[in-house]
């Protein structure tokens with residue numbers, strides 16, 4: 001995916017200017033925090049993601065995912081800190097919000113409306129509405145325009161909601177658990193359909209899920225939230241390239257673990273398995289140790305089990 005595209009820039013209300021994008025930052029949060037009465041839902045959340053990415057936001061129940069997405073979409077205001085979308089502070093300029101489409105957990109559909117009526121509704125509310133795109137997507141998905149939304153399957157309803165969000169032609173699409181309550185086939189179809197939309201419109205997407213495996217093929221940026229804080233924010237390929245499972249004799253594990261950032265440490269009587277951050281640093285020369293790659297799911301689970309650990313740079317180990 002590429003961030004090299006033209007972005008709309010605004011001059012504060014007097015008109016719309018056009019300028020070529022210089023690898024813009026799609027999403028930037030600085031010390032973003034949200035408190036609901038006595039509960040900090042989000043604390044000190046700082047991250048920056050370039051445009052053109054499909055961002056997976058993962059974390060356990062109550063981690064702060066919905067709160068973060070609502071802040072990005074300007075639906076709630078921060079208690080502290082700031083969030084910018086394509087350089088514009090969210091909540092200060094209506095134009096920043098016009099570039100963002102938000103798809104909530106409860107799909108914004110009306111059961112009594114036909115699909116065609118939902119499209120007309122979307123058209124009426126959104127100045128940038130792309131009706132041809134909406135109709136083409138629904139035709140490709142074989143979703144009848146004259147069917148009432150309430151009579152569609154859960155998967156079809158998710159596709160209609162996604163189509164309406166995409167037809168707004170946003171630059172950033174924010175989706176809170178878009179796959180919740182869908183069966184595995186529908187989950188796969190919705191993700192595939194999202195990828196087509198990304199390829200066609202060069203959207204930046206941020207979507208949350210509990211289920212990492214749903215997102216692994218689609219997302220190229222990973223953000224892990226845990227207990228209201230960012231544990232990981234980075235390019236998926238880079239994260240995978242800088243983490244390894246090291247296996248070797250248990251009696252030597254303390255010595256290896258002392259020289260690197262260990263994310264998970266599993267020791268049997270004879271063998272230890274350490275999931276570690278690797279990179280430039282102290283080489284691992286000992287032939288009794290082997291290093292193998294990890295899956296994104298293994299990596300996420302290892303971090304989630306250690307909420308105090310982040311992937312921010314620390315001395316790391318080189319595998320030679």
Ligand SMILES: Nc1ncnc2c1ncn2[C@@H]1O[C@H](COP(=O)(O)OP(=O)(O)OP(=O)(O)O)[C@@H](O)[C@H]1O
Nearest residue numbers: 036039040041059060061062063064065066067068
């Ligand atoms: N409107 C609210 N009023 C009070 N507390 C809230 C409110 N919304 C969220 N919280 C609290 O903030 C914390 C984070 O909630 P949030 O819904 O953002 O997490 P989440 O990661 O989206 O969870 P889930 O995966 O279960 O949807 C939780 O402790 C939750 O109870």
